[in-house]
Amino acid sequence: MKILVPIKRVPDPATTIRVLPDGSGIATDNVKWVINPFCEIAIEEALRIKEKQTGEVILLTVGQTTWQEQLRTGLAMGADRAILVKTDAALDQLAIARIIAKVAGDEKPDLVILGKQAIDDDSNQVGQIVAETLAWPQATFASKVEFAGDKCTVIREVDGGLETIAFKLPGLITTDLRLNEPRYASLPGIMKARKKELKEVAADSLGVDLAPKLKIKRLDAPPKRQAGRKVASVEELVQVLHTEAKAI
Amino acid sequence: MNFEMTAAQQEIVRQVRALCANFPDEYWRERDRKAEFPHDFYAAVAKAGYLGVAIPEEYGGSGLGITEAALVMREVAASGAAMSGASAIHLSIFGVSPLVFHGNEEQKKRYLPKVISGEMHVAFAVTEPDAGNDITHIKTAARREGDCYLINGRKVFTTKAREASKMLLLTRTTPFEQVSKKTDGMSLFFADLDPAAVEVRELEKLGRAAVDTNMLFIDNLRASADDLIGKEGRGFHCLLDGLNPERILVAAEGIGIGRAALARAVRYANERVVFGRPIGQNQAIAHPLADVYAKLEAAELMMLKAAWLFDNRKPCGPEANIAKLRAAEAGFEACDRAVQTLGGYGYIRDYDVERYFRECRLLKIAPVSQEMVLNSISEHVLGLPRSY
Numbered sequence: 001m002k003i004l005v006p007i008k009r010v011p012d013p014a015t016t017i018r019v020l021p022d023g024s025g026i027a028t029d030n031v032k033w034v035i036n037p038f039c040e041i042a043i044e045e046a047l048r049i050k051e052k053q054t055g056e057v058i059l060l061t062v063g064q065t066t067w068q069e070q071l072r073t074g075l076a077m078g079a080d081r082a083i084l085v086k087t088d089a090a091l092d093q094l095a096i097a098r099i100i101a102k103v104a105g106d107e108k109p110d111l112v113i114l115g116k117q118a119i120d121d122d123s124n125q126v127g128q129i130v131a132e133t134l135a136w137p138q139a140t141f142a143s144k145v146e147f148a149g150d151k152c153t154v155i156r157e158v159d160g161g162l163e164t165i166a167f168k169l170p171g172l173i174t175t176d177l178r179l180n181e182p183r184y185a186s187l188p189g190i191m192k193a194r195k196k197e198l199k200e201v202a203a204d205s206l207g208v209d210l211a212p213k214l215k216i217k218r219l220d221a222p223p224k225r226q227a228g229r230k231v232a233s234v235e236e237l238v239q240v241l242h243t244e245a246k247a248i
Numbered sequence: 249m250n251f252e253m254t255a256a257q258q259e260i261v262r263q264v265r266a267l268c269a270n271f272p273d274e275y276w277r278e279r280d281r282k283a284e285f286p287h288d289f290y291a292a293v294a295k296a297g298y299l300g301v302a303i304p305e306e307y308g309g310s311g312l313g314i315t316e317a318a319l320v321m322r323e324v325a326a327s328g329a330a331m332s333g334a335s336a337i338h339l340s341i342f343g344v345s346p347l348v349f350h351g352n353e354e355q356k357k358r359y360l361p362k363v364i365s366g367e368m369h370v371a372f373a374v375t376e377p378d379a380g381n382d383i384t385h386i387k388t389a390a391r392r393e394g395d396c397y398l399i400n401g402r403k404v405f406t407t408k409a410r411e412a413s414k415m416l417l418l419t420r421t422t423p424f425e426q427v428s429k430k431t432d433g434m435s436l437f438f439a440d441l442d443p444a445a446v447e448v449r450e451l452e453k454l455g456r457a458a459v460d461t462n463m464l465f466i467d468n469l470r471a472s473a474d475d476l477i478g479k480e481g482r483g484f485h486c487l488l489d490g491l492n493p494e495r496i497l498v499a500a501e502g503i504g505i506g507r508a509a510l511a512r513a514v515r516y517a518n519e520r521v522v523f524g525r526p527i528g529q530n531q532a533i534a535h536p537l538a539d540v541y542a543k544l545e546a547a548e549l550m551m552l553k554a555a556w557l558f559d560n561r562k563p564c565g566p567e568a569n570i571a572k573l574r575a576a577e578a579g580f581e582a583c584d585r586a587v588q589t590l591g592g593y594g595y596i597r598d599y600d601v602e603r604y605f606r607e608c609r610l611l612k613i614a615p616v617s618q619e620m621v622l623n624s625i626s627e628h629v630l631g632l633p634r635s636y
Contacts, residue, residue, distance in 0.1 A: 069258070076259055184266035187297035187310050190259045 001055035001147075001169075003046040004109040005079065006100045006130075007039035009063060009070045010120040023218035035070045038115025041175040044182040045145060046113050047078045053147070056080045058107060062099050064088055068198060075193035076185035082196070087203035092214040097129035102208050104134055109170065111152070116141050116174040127174035137167035140174040256312075257319055260301075264320050267296055268327030273600045276332050279458035280603055285411055286336050286458055289329070294366025299340040302493070303348060307360035313559035314493045317341050318500035318551060325504025326511075328600060331607035332458040334501040339370045339408060342497050343416060345490035346436055350478035359414070359438065371412035371441060373403040373464055374487065381620050383418070384430040384484070388466060390419035390437070392480075397421075397471045399439065403464040405614070409448045410460040415441050417471070418487060421480050436483035437471045445469035455606030492558055492568040494615050499551040499571035502579030505608045506544045509579075509586035512601050513537055516590050527589070536585045543578035550574055566629050573621045576611035583608045 011017060012032040020027055035043070046057045059074045059082040061067050071082040085099050104112055112131075117124035131138035139145075139154035143162065146153045150169045155162050157176045185193070203210060231237045241247045253261070271289050279286050293299060302317045303309025310316075321341070324333045340363050347359060362368035379385040388401025399419055409415065415438075422433030441448075447465040478486040514537060517528030527533050551571040557564035583605040587594035594601050612618050626632040 069255070072255055072259060073262065076263065184296065185259070185263045186295070187260065187263075187301060189297075190256055190263060191310050191312075193259070194256055 001049060001053055001111060002107070002109040003049060003055060003057050004060060004100075004104055004107055004112045005039070005042050005046045005057060005074070006060045006062075006112070006114045006126070007043065007070060007074060008036045008061065008115070008118045008120075009033050009067045010036045010118050013037065013119060019219045019221045023220060025216075025219060033066075033069065035073060036115050036118045036120075038117060038119070038175055038177070040115075040182040041177070041179050042113045042115050042173075043074050043077055043079060044180045045142075045173075045175060046111075047183070048180065049111070049145070049147070050078075055110075058083065058109065060085070060100065060103055062087060062091065062096050062203065065200075071198055072193050073185065075196045075198070076190040077183060078185075078189060080196065082198045084198065084200045085203050085206070086200050087210075089203075089210070091203075091210055092212045093123050093125040094129060094213050095208070095210040097126045097133060098208045098210070099203060099206060100126065100130045101133040102206050104130070110150075111169060112136075112172040114172075114174055116176055127172060131172040134170075134172070137171040138173070139165055139167060139171065141176040142173050143176050143178045145173060145179070253319075257316060260316055261319055261323055263296070264298065264323040265327065267292060268324060268329060268333070271327065271329060271333070273328040276329055276458070277597060277600065277603065279332055280455075281457075281597070283457035283460075285460070286329075286332060289333060290336050291366060293324075293337050294340075294364070297364070299337060299366060300360075300364035302341060303344070303360055303364055307356055308364050309360070313555065314342075314496050315552065315555040315559050317493070318496055318555050321497045322500040322504040322507075322548075325501040326507040327504075328508050328604075330505045330508065330604050331456045331501065331610060332603075334497075334504075335407060335456060335459040338494075338497055338501070339372055340364075340366070342490055342493040343370045343372050345493050346416060346477050346486040347438060349489045350436075350486040351438070354474070355438065355477065368414055369408055369412040371406050371409045371415035373406045373409070373415045373417045375403065375405045377402055377404050377463075381616065384434070385424060386418060386420055386434065388417070388419045389423070390421050390435055390471065392421070392473075395473045397435075397437070397473065397476070399437070399466055399469040399471055401466050403466065404462075405451075406448075406462045406464050408459060409441060409446075409462040409464060410450065412441050415439055416477075416487075417466075418483055421483075431484040433481050434483040435480050436477045436486045438475045438477055439469065439471040440475075442469060454609060455603065456610065491615070492554070492564050495568040495572040496551060496554050496558060496564075498611055498615060499547065499554070499568075499575035502572070502575035502608060502611045503544050503548050503551060504579075505604050505611075506540065506547075506575075506579035506582035509583040509601050509604045509608075510537060510541060510544070512599070512604075513582075513586035513589040516593075533589055537589065540578060540582045540585050543574070544582060547571065547574040547578045566625060569616075569621045569624055572611070572616070573618055576608075576618065580605075580608045580612060 012034045015031050018027040050057050057079040059071050059079045062085040114127050141157045142154045143157045144155035153166045155164050298320050300309030301312050305311040344363055376386050390397040390399045417437045417439045419435050421435040427433035449463045451461050517533050518526050520527050554564045554567035554571045586601040587605050593599045627634050
């Protein structure tokens with residue numbers, strides 16, 4: 001099976017994020033960059049599918065030259081080749097989705113699998129827009145994926161339970177947290193990754209409309225949490241929850 | 249001059265960190281308390297291929313250098329695994345250097361793949377009760393009998409003899425009195441650690457209880473002539489090739505432990521509030537931590553220089569020595585400052601810095617004492633008269 005895995009580079013979840021004073025973005029000095037954890041899960045799932053039934057895993061990302069780092073990590077995990085669509089512009093979700101759909105149109109994978117959202121802006125849109133643009137079936141928030149021929153069955157995590165759906169390939173899956181636990185690359189994997197193909201394509205050469213529809217006006221850090229307050233008794237707690245918090 | 253790490257080196261650092269994240273401080277605390285070898289960790293490192301980092305590709309390794317091996321060891325130690333983690337694996341990385349450089353084709357093919365896969369643990373039996381830094385005075389004797397050697401003697405500070413099935417064993421094939429050059433007449437074996445002929449007695453230590461250190465009583469051990477490494481009588485010279493890598497890796501480990509200790513200390517100094525402010529706001533706390541950070545960085549430059557020289561086939565004896573001298577010192581100072589920063593909690597096992605402190609102390613003694621490093625620099629670099 002040919003699988004396309006679009007991934008995103010994000011700040012390490014352990015990094016303390018600082019908003020720039022003018023609110024135009026976050027301070028990126030001293031930030032360690034990693035593959036978005038949901039994307040890592042997507043790579044892992046693609047590798048497991050490939051290991052079960054052979055095929056090819058192609059990584060794709062849209063960003064600056066430095067994003068190669070994350071592609072190399074994915075190649076070291078076991079992906080076969082990678083494509084970097086180069087741009088210095090900060091593209092919105094629609095533009096990113098259009099690029100992914102264009103590459104999918106050229107590469108003709110059987111499956112596109114990607115993280116349900118990136119932990120930086122948590123927008124949770126790209127997968128859905130890609131599927132819609134390609135007019136492919138989509139299964140979002142996957143916690144289990146199975147194949148029988150060209151039929152794919154996905155268990156989705158939905159509010160209040162699990163939902164099982166099935167579709168015919170080609171299709172698109174977005175991954176949830178519990179789908180798998182990503183592997184770390186082995187040393188021989190790292191060595192092999194150096195020789196794998198990493199193709200760079202200029203974003204504006206793809207003939208895709210990249211004009212932003214969304215403008216980030218300003219970022220603000222969330223307000224500092226106020227300290228809690230101690231109450232003397234259960235009676236007082238109930239009273240306060242009722243009269244002040246109006247929770248009960 | 250280029251200080252930038254290659255893409256592969258950066259990836260190795262990232263991936264070793266990811267691997268070690270599965271073995272947090274709690275894991276090492278438990279191994280230390282139970283004096284239990286970290287089998288899961290060892291297996292994970294072997295499976296990910298790191299034991300073969302510096303072994304040539306034709307024997308199943310990755311054919312990288314001591315620089316990459318040092319980065320692996322630094323990250324292992326810095327994860328909080330400290331010497332419990334480092335000593336569990338580093339003999340498979342540098343301990344086999346004599347085999348890699350002087351072993352014959354047959355020996356390399358037979359043993360190196362098993363070392364890389366983790367199947368074969370390696371012990372290092374060189375030091376004797378009456379011969380440490382004066383290694384030429386060893387008494388363990390090997391006498392040729394047909395296609396075997398019969399070996400008798402005692403060894404001390406033999407690491408991992410409890411786990412290992414093979415040991416690098418230094419012997420005298422010609423007595424000290426009969427050689428014209430004192431470094432001649434010694435022979436190195438990759439010998440079986442045969443329980444019928446070798447009594448292993450474990451020594452209790454200040455730290456690193458997870459990885460055993462032993463006294464060996466060798467009584468009529470038969471070693472096949474096929475397991476002689478290099479030529480008979482040239483054992484000391486075969487061993488020498490492993491010494492510089494050992495010092496470089498140990499330096500990297502000292503730097504790693506120092507970083508682990510410093511990270512715990514900085515976190516605590518930021519969080520612990522006394523007199524209405526974090527203690528890290530006090531310069532009496534902050535400056536020693538900043539100072540030790542600078543010392544660790546300087547030691548690392550020296551370590552990387554020594555590794556670079558080694559990997560580029562240039563002499564690196566003084567540099568490897570200096571790297572180990574400075575790294576052992578900076579690492580231990582970082583651990584000591586961390587204990588001090590944590591105050592009473594620094595002395596408590598659950599806070600881990602006391603474990604780093606105990607384990608890091610070793611590096612000022614082994615594999616060579618700070619004093620012998622200074623002797624070597626005095627004599628061989630500065631040209632001062634030999635003092636002993």
